[in-house]
Amino acid sequence: MNVAEQKVAEQFEALYGAAPEGVWAAPGRVNLIGEYTDFNDGFVMPLALPHTAVAAVSRRTDGVLRVHSADVDGGVVQLGVDALEPLSGGGWAAYPAGVVWALREAGHPVTGADVHLASTVPTGAGLSSSAALEVVTAVALDELFGLGLGRPGIAVLAQRAENAFVGVPCGVMDQMASACAVEGHALFLDTRDLSYRQVPFDLAEQGLRLLVVDTRVKHALGDGAYAERRAGCEAGARALGVRTLREVPYARLPEELARLSEESVRSYVRHVVSDNHRVERTIALLDSGDARAVGPVLTEGHASLRDDLRVSCAELDLAVEAANRAGALGARMTGGGFGGSVIVLVEERAADSVAAAVEKAFAEAGLTAPRIFPAVPSPGARRL
Structure with missing residues (x-):
């Protein structure tokens, strides 16, 4: 464990009066390509970030769940595992509590736990801070209670916690990325059957870098608009x-769209089917060793998210436009949209100048300075 992770263990002991049985970490993610496709049984290609949620955890046998976060003001939240109810409120605590609820609902004998959490995954940035909280809790409880769930099983259970307990109708991509990612790789995931392949993604070897631009904005429209697009x-x-x-073939997309009368539904279908195809194109390019050619596919994907799905916003569009004007190979929003983050594929030698151009564009627009950092493909959930 590094110093920050050791601190989580020490804080646990100060809170609960004994050392934890273990400390685990689960990462946030960025999605390279394939947005709003996961709840349509489609393809996605996320990679784990070095930013993680860390949990120190011990078992309890008395039906009590105690959770605490180093990142949120307030004391320990104490709940009875038998009394957990979906959508019962509780803010951040709903994520770990939802995992316990989902485990018990599935028949797993989780009899309580003490949990202390701390996270470096930026919240509200579209980088799956919630999935990291869910997955780190699930991985710890799976190991402590000897449940034998396996990583895809953990991801599905964490998704159920977010869908049915927290009330967010997300697909399974975020949880699968957090649970199953491998260092130095992107995760090519087929969300229909949860089959996946680890795709080597060593951009530095090709003189490239993937930047994350956290716009630091989140528009309130997000959650309801996500549900509307899913519907x-x-x-x-x-x-x-x-x-x-x-099940809609890309080759037949024009004919299938002509069968749809409602314009918004037609545009949503066009985005999903074409974005599935963009994932397949990206895989082919990476398999052939031509990562640079992925750039235009990213920009094309952003245009589809902006125009067909209408989930972008002025700040995301500005980041994409400024990066591409400054010489990026390509850029697009990542995550649910209405704020959050953009990813930028760029030659390594141009990374600093592209980042500076995005910062300048934000300053000239009178916006808060974005947070910009490299996306380094990192390990998935693990015991520390």
Whole structure:
């Protein structure tokens, strides 16, 4: 454990009066390509960040769950595991509590726990800070209680906690990335059957860098708009007579779109089917060793998110435009949108000048300075 991780263990002991049984970490993620495709049984390609949620955890046998966060003002939240109820409120505590609820609902004998959390995953940046909290809790409890869930099983359970307990209708990508990622790789995930492949993604070897631009803005429209787009995608699938939009072939997209009468549904379908195709194109480019050619695919994906799905915003568009004007190979928003982050593929030698150009554009627009850092493909959830 490094100094920060050791501090989490020490804080646990100060809170609960004994050393934890273990300390675990689970990362946030950025998604390289494939947005709003995961709840349509489609393809995604995330990679784990070095930023993690860290949890010190011990078992309890008395039905009590105690959770505490170093990142939130307030004391220990104490709950009874038998009394956990979906959407019962509780803010950040709903994420670890939801995992305990989902485990017990699935029949796993979780009899309580003491948990202390600290996270370096930026919140509100579209980098899956919530999935990191869920996955680190699930990995710790899986090991402590000997549940034998396996990493995809942990991800599915953490997704259920967010869907059914917290009330956010997310797909499984974030939790799979946090649970299953491998250092130096991106995760090519088929969300229909959770099969995945670790794709080597060593950009430094090719003289490239992937930057994350956290715009530091989050527009309140986000959650309800996400649910509306999910409903629109489901309506499109029903109208086309398929179970999910994954079943719509890209080669037949114009003909299928012509069958849809509602413009918003048509644009959502166009985005999802074309973004699945963009994931396949990206995989082919990476497999052939041509990572530079991924750049235009990213920019094309941003245009689809902006124009068809309409989940971008002025700050995200500005970051993409400024980066591309300054010589980036390509850029797009990542995550749910309405704020959050942009990823930028750039030649390593131009990374600093591109970052400076984005910062200058934000300053000239009177916006808060963005936070810019490299996305280094990092390990998934693990015991420290």
